[in-house]
Amino acid sequence: MLDVPKPMKTDGLAVAIEEKSFLSANGRRILAVSGLSFTAQAGAFTTLIGPSGCGKTTTLRLVLGLDTDFRGQIQRPAGASRVAAVFQEPRLLPWRDVETNVRLALPQALRRRDLRPLFETLGLSGLERHFPAELSLGLARRAALARAFAIEPSLLVLDEPFVSLDEETATRLRTLLIDVWSTRPTTALMVTHNLREAVELSDRIVFLSERPAKVRGMEDIATPRADRDAAWRARILERLDALYPGVL
Amino acid sequence: MLDVPKPMKTDGLAVAIEEKSFLSANGRRILAVSGLSFTAQAGAFTTLIGPSGCGKTTTLRLVLGLDTDFRGQIQRPAGASRVAAVFQEPRLLPWRDVETNVRLALPQALRRRDLRPLFETLGLSGLERHFPAELSLGLARRAALARAFAIEPSLLVLDEPFVSLDEETATRLRTLLIDVWSTRPTTALMVTHNLREAVELSDRIVFLSERPAKVRGMEDIATPRADRDAAWRARILERLDALYPGVL
Amino acid sequence: RVGVLKFGTVNWELDAMKRNGLDAKHGISIEVQPFAGEEATAVALQGGAVDMIVSDWLWVSRMRAEGTPYVFAPYSTSVGSIMVPKDSAIRSLGDLKGKVLGVAGGPLDKNWLLIQALARREAKIDLAEEAEIAYAAPPLLAEKARQGELDAVLIFWNYAARLEAAGFRELVSGEEAAGAAGASGPVAAIGYVFPEAWAREHSAAVEGFLAASRETKQLLATSDSEWTALAPLIKAEDETTLNVMRDRYRRGIPHRAVTEEVKDAERLYRVLRDIGGEKLVGPGLTLDSGTYWAGLKNAS
Amino acid sequence: MHPDAGTGAKGSLARLATLVLSVLVLLAVWWIGADLAHSRLVPTPAAVLAAGWADTRTGELPFHLAMTLLRVVAAFVVAMAIGAAIGIALGMNRAANRFFDPWLILFLNIPALVVIVLAYLWIGLNETAAIGAIAVNKIPNVVVTFREGARALDRPLAEMARIYRFGFVDRLRHLVLPQLQPYAAAAARSGLSLIWKIALVVELLGRSNGVGFQINLYFSLADVAAILAYTLAFVAVMLAIEILVLQPLERRATRWRGRHA
Amino acid sequence: MHPDAGTGAKGSLARLATLVLSVLVLLAVWWIGADLAHSRLVPTPAAVLAAGWADTRTGELPFHLAMTLLRVVAAFVVAMAIGAAIGIALGMNRAANRFFDPWLILFLNIPALVVIVLAYLWIGLNETAAIGAIAVNKIPNVVVTFREGARALDRPLAEMARIYRFGFVDRLRHLVLPQLQPYAAAAARSGLSLIWKIALVVELLGRSNGVGFQINLYFSLADVAAILAYTLAFVAVMLAIEILVLQPLERRATRWRGRHA
């Protein structure tokens, strides 16, 4: 018997997906998510970790409302008027330059804001007038991050945002992410394969099983981010590695 | 004065790029590579590491002969008749299923070979008849790897092949890569941001500078792969971190 | 092989000819190749797909002047007329001033030029300038005339006949205009056209055909029952239309000696050259002397 | 969410229902319009049906329709094959395109009339000339469409094919043609209709059969009902081709876009 | 590697050189062909030039050309605007497309003659009818092309635009239209030529001026040189539009594809 998850009460994000399956073009039905249920506190940073192909992107798409063909319920944060998403690929408009790509995402109120500091931090200065095809993949990903950060979202969804970046750049961007996330009350939901990253950023980590995705375990991290030093990180990584072997 | 690199003698790969620049659509000229020169022994595994946007992909494209508009010389391994490339994006034909995508790359002699063991190891079993749009990004990358491995190349070029994969899968695929690489004499050139990965796989690591890319340093690793255990790895990583801060 | 319009009058004649065995009687066999447009028959003749078509002498003269020797044998004197609704206030060409006049056949239509000459002489008006001219395809003009969008319409005789049956009257006919331009009688405007060389080689067949044609015309001129047999080809809506068509056809049967025809044609040619210019008649200054089929001896 | 988007029996049924509904509404609109106009020139569906039936019983309509269809099909095959080849070549080769562009514009804009007359005069009044003239009229349009498609080809995939040494046939079949599918669909659809329209003119100018020949006859008799009868007979054939050939082909060719596409 | 691919002064010069060369070769081919054929029906370039010059001096050619161009431009604007709107709507909405597909096929295949005659009969023998008839003839083709384009729109980008709440205008301008650019280019190029061809028929059937009117006149006089003179005058205008308007626009619109595209 399937353990049907019940939607939980929260003013944050409540995900309760009974079943999500795809009908592939060759006629096969693929069960991507089955009985996945978790909550994310409003204003908290939640991370999903799971094996490749287990259904993480599918889950994010359901959360974003891009796919409504599933059984279950998703309750989005109250007043999540502005949603930003960093997809697994950059998804920039190839025929518009970097700055236009970012500005187009801005709501009218922010349309004319000064984007230079943001581009500066992301290492995109001087590339504002470039087309996406003229960027390296890492630069394109950063442009996609710029777009998400610029709109000051109340719900921020990130699908492996820091791959294809060197460690130095990635560290800088993680700091920026926490800055953006903490200046305003933002509910963040991120997918990553990098447990170090998850530990550094998250309030809660949700571990997913192989496909069909369901929750394998959940860890809340209460330590303030300022106190998460190298020693603390080594400790917690060790503990998580023991609990969820194979993830590190 | 520019220090013009001289092409070196080797029957492997000798790269000596004096200058590679792009003319962007907005009329600006961008210097991507300037005075980059290194060699890769025939049959050896060479890795490039450098910051995002420094010119790594550009260099690989020059090596592959996809771009011939540069100053300098590139000598490819003698008899490198079969070249395989794993691009930074999967680059699968969206209108052909996974198996067809792989088979199309096979030379006539191999066209009918049994691909099942390969798909099995890559975790693609059962997805042979699926279209790329029905794969997760990680699965699509694995299909691209399958294509490269299947043709038994003599020159193998990999651009960040293991991102978007969970650690467990990535480890399995690295093992597979070393298998494929070692069964036949294959010259491999890989780009990665992951120093751990580089240390585990390479005979030589070439560290690149910020754009325009030039060689910042080069490390040869003589230790046989079988002896590269966790302790060894910790040691060498520490040493490299000291030499090239910011990479780890 | 004769190229004809499927619903043209020529087809009626050939049909009657074959039905009564007149072709066999004169030792010829006819293969009728129907076309949908007049241009098509011209293309067919030039492309050698048919031996004979029906066209006008001006075209023949022009082709001859430009080096393609076709010859002409009169077929019918019927030309177009200006038709106005029966109760129209337009009584003469002069009344057309400021009115909308539909013209079939384009600005270089022979008939239209002659009528312009007539108007200039009689009513002292330049129709092309002082009336509002609408050139358009004949079926469209006929329809527009019925709808009342046009005050008058200059249209080919078969359409004119249908309009007449529908309650229109003739304001001025092409024959009148030709007469005014100096013709001494009804001039055959259209006729059988064929390559001269071919005709010389097959002169017996051409003679036989023309004789058969004359005999058929005779038959159609006298026998009403023949017309009943032709009704499906004519596609007349009703009895009245069929009768008007018949009367008009009979009126158009040429009956003059070919020498007179040539003389009149030469006269008209000069008039046309004056109005239409080289554009219309081609490089020839006068009617090309060989235009009319030399072996022609008009019976009646 | 889109039950009607499925394939298989249920999908076919839904498609059929929509088709019937669509045609019925179209007929209704026409009928009401014709009744309101109340003119011999705007016949009702019934009048058109009667006219069509009259000519079907004499065998004329099927005969002329068949003749026209033969010409349309022959010219279509020729025009698509030649046009696609030239279009792809021009789209992939800048220099050739630059050079031949003025020629293309010339051929695009030569009036059908001129081509047809010249073809009849040079080749003769025969089927070859007729079909050739139709094809020559259509080829430049096919070229233009395929050229745009070839210009927009995906570069990363082309590079991949180069690295993996795709042969010419594989490249064409698996790389280029699938990308040109929408362009081919556009060229085929508007192509069939354009070819049919040119065929009408070709038949008018020099054939003794075919729908164009008939329509012109009825035009000179101002018989709109008969004209529409012939037109609709052809449209019915096109609709059948669309539903029985083009759409299934297209569904197969675009399966990869996913079922919501 | 591709010095001729550049923009700017050097690129323009190279383009001009190719253009001149292309036209010269075309003329040479024609001249030799005409000399070989040696027929009044295949005039040499000189004969055509003479015919064109004769009518230019009388002012006829410019006048009729201008009349036709006005009609072509007006009909083009109307047809592209309406056709693109309908095409995009159908391409993006499966249900509507399913329903209206038979209608589209009907309108695609109604012979030009029928539309033109009906337009003249209903609206009257005037410009509105003429331009309307041309536009109605062309609209279905534009619809078909844009519909294919809209069907092939990129889904991931559309999702991105949805998440970031692009307004209707932004969505159209920055998301949809750039993707439809090649389809628009194909529709515009073959559109202009198709419209011009229909304009010829429209003018032939019921206008008292325009190139179609003139060509018909010369056709009845079997004056091929004059027909070609009018044709080439129009082709020259189209070539000018192509080089001075379409190509620069296109170069701007496809800059992002990189200079080797």
Ligand SMILES: Nc1ncnc2c1ncn2[C@@H]1O[C@H](COP(=O)(O)OP(=O)(O)OP(=O)(O)O)[C@@H](O)[C@H]1O
């Ligand atoms: N076609 C192009 N036109 C203009 N600039 C380009 C073009 N291609 C690459 N560049 C620029 O060249 C530089 C090097 O790009 P490249 O793709 O080689 O980087 P990379 O080292 O692979 O980076 P990443 O790790 O992010 O993939 C970048 O600054 C990029 O913006």
Ligand SMILES: Nc1ncnc2c1ncn2[C@@H]1O[C@H](COP(=O)(O)OP(=O)(O)OP(=O)(O)O)[C@@H](O)[C@H]1O
């Ligand atoms: N449109 C689709 N049709 C059929 N199957 C699909 C479709 N989209 C996704 N899938 C399948 O659903 C499963 C989950 O895909 P998803 O993209 O959510 O994985 P993921 O967890 O994001 O993996 P990765 O880490 O590789 O990105 C995969 O097995 C994939 O093949």
Ligand SMILES: [Mg+2]
């Ligand atoms: Mg994913």
Ligand SMILES: [Mg+2]
């Ligand atoms: Mg790169």
